[in-house]
Amino acid sequence: MSIDRNGTVGAVRPGGAREPVVAALRGLTKRYGPRTVLDGIDLEIRAGELVALLGKSGSGKTTILRILSGLEAPSAGGAEILVPHSVVFQEPRLIPNKRVWKNVALGLSGAGRRDIATGLLAEVGLEHHRDSWPGLLSGGEAQRVGVARALATRPRFLLLDEPFAALDALTRLDIQKLSLSLRAEHGFGALLVTHDVDEAVALADRVIVLQDGGIALDEQIDAPHPRKRSTPRFVAVRDRLLAALGVDVSSF
Numbered sequence: 001m002s003i004d005r006n007g008t009v010g011a012v013r014p015g016g017a018r019e020p021v022v023a024a025l026r027g028l029t030k031r032y033g034p035r036t037v038l039d040g041i042d043l044e045i046r047a048g049e050l051v052a053l054l055g056k057s058g059s060g061k062t063t064i065l066r067i068l069s070g071l072e073a074p075s076a077g078g079a080e081i082l083v084p085h086s087v088v089f090q091e092p093r094l095i096p097n098k099r100v101w102k103n104v105a106l107g108l109s110g111a112g113r114r115d116i117a118t119g120l121l122a123e124v125g126l127e128h129h130r131d132s133w134p135g136l137l138s139g140g141e142a143q144r145v146g147v148a149r150a151l152a153t154r155p156r157f158l159l160l161d162e163p164f165a166a167l168d169a170l171t172r173l174d175i176q177k178l179s180l181s182l183r184a185e186h187g188f189g190a191l192l193v194t195h196d197v198d199e200a201v202a203l204a205d206r207v208i209v210l211q212d213g214g215i216a217l218d219e220q221i222d223a224p225h226p227r228k229r230s231t232p233r234f235v236a237v238r239d240r241l242l243a244a245l246g247v248d249v250s251s252f
């Protein structure tokens with residue numbers, strides 16, 4: 001795959017209707033005591049598609065990720081991922097007493113694991129830290145190692161739980177850009193939980209806004225993707241998402 005000048009990934013739009021479904025929520029319902037957090041959500045994600053999940057705090061975004069990754073059981077309905085997948089968390093969760101390359105190679109076995117880890121570290125710009133201890137890395141570097149580790153097992157789908165939220169704004173922009181090129185190279189699809197509306201527009205093919213236990217907006221971002229934040233299309237999509245989140249964009 002490739003990214004063209006407009007930022008469109010590949011010749012064929014990822015997540016097209018003819019692509020197979022790689023993750024699905026079917027009537028997904030989650031109750032905590034008397035409170036219904038998710039109320040019969042249906043969602044299909046297709047191969048190569050990157051779907052961002054936006055919603056106010058407490059709207060159930062993390063609950064969806066936890067159910068998809070098997071950490072939590074639904075109250076009714078179901079959620080499944082049908083292809084090999086990995087998770088990237090907000091904190092990279094590196095093992096401090098294993099060198100960087102061994103952290104990347106954690107899910108691998110066999111003689112080639114060091115070479116695979118080294119190749120991935122080069123892709124995230126950290127080959128020079130291959131033999132470093134994780135404690136020496138900056139926050140952004142550690143998260144890039146986390147991304148390399150997630151890709152080591154060649155997943156077709158990633159669960160991204162606010163992966164860049166703990167980073168400063170400039171580092172976040174860098175790693176967002178890196179994630180676009182990694183996606184172009186590796187072709188994975190993803191479900192990205194984020195609070196950052198700009199990040200959702202910049203990275204996703206489709207944005208879901210959760211509200212009151214359901215999907216308030218399912219916004220498909222048409223190709224060519226408006227990745228540049230200053231373009232009128234980018235601003236229009238962002239404002240639609242903010243409006244769906246209940247933010248009055250006319251005042252600022």
Ligand SMILES: Nc1ncnc2c1ncn2[C@@H]1O[C@H](COP(=O)(O)OP(=O)(O)OP(=O)(O)O)[C@@H](O)[C@H]1O
Binds near residue numbers: 032037055059061063
């Ligand atoms: N184990 C639990 N027991 C009771 N309530 C829970 C539990 N886990 C989550 N909740 C509640 O479910 C709701 C949804 O939580 P969730 O963490 O999915 O929201 P979120 O959209 O990810 O929020 P944030 O953006 O703040 O991370 C919240 O009101 C939360 O308090």
